[in-house]
Amino acid sequence: MAILGPTVVSITAAADVLNGTANTTEVTFTFSEAVNGFDMDDVVIPGNAGYVSDFASDDGVVWTAVFHAAPGFDGAVTLSVTDGYKNSNFEDGHAGGSLDLTIDQTAPTVIVELDSSAFSNNNPTSQVTVTLSEASPDFDASFIVVTGGTIDGLTASDDGLTYIGTVTANANSTTPVSVSVAAGRFTDAAGNANAATISASDTATVDTINPTVSSISAELSDLNATFNTTEVTFTFSEAVTGFTASDVSILNNRGTMGDVTSSDGGTTWKGTFTANAGVVGGAMLSVTGAYTDSALNPGSDGAMLGSGLNQHQKAMTAASATAEA
Template identity: 30%
Template sequence: DGTGTAPSISVADNTYTDLAGNLGTGDVLDGTDGFVVDIVPPTLAITTDDLALAAGETANITFTFSEAVAGFDANDITLVGGTLSALVTTDNITWTAVFTPDGTGTAPSISVADNTYTDLAGNLGTGDVLDGTDGFVVDIVAPVVGFTNVTTNDDTPPLTGTIDDPTATVVVTVDGVDYPATNNGDGTWTLADNTLPSLIDGPHTVSVTATDPAGNVSLPATGTVTISSSSILAFDNTDHAVLSPQPSHHLALKITDVAYGIVKKQCFHKQLYNYLILLMISFRQINFQTI
């Protein structure tokens, strides 16, 4: 009757006789015998295990039908921006294949049109599309990151640079150790002050890379950060005057006991060269360094 109501045809007991007058037994034909009316069209959902593909990546595509179907094959699939491997199924409900982008960066699309397959009752099915509206994209362009050499007297300096992708993750490598940096979202990145450990005087290698959400990794931006915090402190033992340098505001003296690993810092303010500095030192091996 077109309503989809489960059909049933029955004859009751004792409603007929044979020619000798014996009452007969009835029977029922219904769903217990597999007698059904199916007027519901099957549906399809196309999904992927990786929505954002980087250069060289592939994605596993799954075609999931609401029920077992007939007549579905590769000819029913329309592809844009790549190719699809052979379809595989074990139950005619779930089909899988591998999508390979064509390398051009073309926005990918995988679709099955309506009425291109049926369920086992012959009802025509509805299609589906997997494309950019679902977040399915191919991104083959790596971010570009920049860094400019730095010379500073701060031995735990902040570092900054440029990045052309506000969503990229930035990692700064100093002397072989990685430090996550902050992408400011405005075309710059920052490694905060005091993130680095105390660096000794001299140049230190820096390499900066950025990775976008698709997994594309930038070429490294390389350079150096040079720490120049030391200067020679010369004393005139005659009048206890500091000959050089002669700071106009302050000087900090760093004293390191090499044998015991003790570090002391003392700041001398105002016109240092006008004052007598008396150092009483009981270390075995002493390094002096102005900082």
């Protein structure tokens, strides 16, 4: 028995995958004969996935329209035609046709996570994990950018969703380490470029500079039997902790160093040096490396102070050299 009335031969689209930027496509509806009254009310779009507009036809057989994805909609949708149209004889059309579209308007994101929040000479490296929110056909490890250090040993897992590597902070540096993936560097399967997000970068502090002794100075440069003590000032390149009198070396045990204290947060320390009775000649003070900075970088030995220990005062010729008796 012959089918009376027009039918839908096919529904095709210029693009069957839409994304956040290219979220429209031209749709072509082909009928078995010329039809009238075909409009947006005759197109079935489930789930409020979008709408069609701009219907046009030159012969009534082939119609074109523009499908617009609804803002924020993601998913698969199948378009079809109802029976609301008619031919020139006013015979009712038949429902039919099918067009599958994939709509993905969500941009992929990336999360960058450093295991460590602070680098130092005691902790110069950290694992970094870079995780993509969805698979990407064009992500490359070179998109992971590191400043303030270097990255190596990158390996991919989870079908390219996860990248793990080791970041090493620059030596002798206080420049923070930053690991990031810039926006627009890669796309998802639908062609959405990755979005700019706070999670796309991670930063850690860096202190890979060991503290040193900048200078040692004494209030009195020459001691005698009456004035056998002097205040000694130890100045460091940065604030240090753990510095005590036991860290002060006194050549040939020619005196003792009293407790040292700091009033400026640890950069400058002061204590009292007392010459041993009966000592005549030079005494050399220096610092060992038992102290650390706030990042726990170990201090280095350094600086010397020569102080004349003589029952007759004699000015020092240089603060960093031993005075002769």
